Amino acid sequence: MSITLTTWSLEQTSPADLRPSPAPEDGDLRITRAGFPSAEFSRFLYTAVGGDIHWGDRLSLTHPQWQALMEKPGTETWVAYENGTPAGYVELDAQDDGVVEIVYFGLIPAFRGRGIGGHLLSYGVARAWDLAERWPDRKPTSRVWLHTCSLDGEHAMANYERRGFRLFETKTERTELTETPGPWPGAYA
Structure with a gap:
């Protein structure tokens, strides 16, 4: 199915x-x-987080390709657990010159709408700002950025703005919407 997709890029330039x-x-x-x-x-x-909102860009990766992404220096995954159950995560990617991208952020559907997302995002952004403390070969963080799109949750953009992110780019394009399996085929059917 062909859709019009809007992607917003947002940033913070100071802790x-x-x-x-x-x-x-x-x-x-x-x-x-x-x-x-x-x-x-x-x-x-x-x-589990992206299945119902059509995350699919990594689904074709092989196990070694995925493992290489996780082992890249400056990559961190921070996981929120509620009563011992994974509720969501933030994946950080240290890029060149002190830039950190929040590559993925979100909650498993059962945990959305309960106030967890704002706190998890806050925690992830704080970890992006102090990333050089854990990766001494990296420059101190000078910019944290992310992108969201019109397929993401209805509260995503507002959460980013409430956490202090500012819009710096908007793109609109036609794209093919692919089916994503969620945690297993048919999970969101």
Whole structure:
């Protein structure tokens, strides 16, 4: 199916830009760095979070290609757990000259709308700003950026703006919408 897709690119250029959101008061929410680069765990998070909003750009990757992405120096995955269950994640990618991209961010559908997303995004952005502390060969972060699109959740753009991100580019194009399986074929049928 052909659709018109709008993609917005947003950025922060100073740690002072971040306007954090507190953790939800109910539940037991923990955010932990995935300390072992695992293609399997990353693919699980990617399909569980992005399956219903048509994330598909990584689905054709082989296991070695996916593993190489997870092992790239400066790549980090931060996972939110509610009562021990993965709820969502933030994947960071340190790029050249102190730039960090939030490559993926989102929640598994069952955890959306409960105040977790604002806090997880805040936490991920803070980790992007202090990335050089964990990767000493990297320059200090001077810019954090991400993109979102018209297929993402209805509250995505507002969450990014509330956290202090500013729009710097908008693109609109026709594209083919591909079916994505979610965590398993037919999960979102």
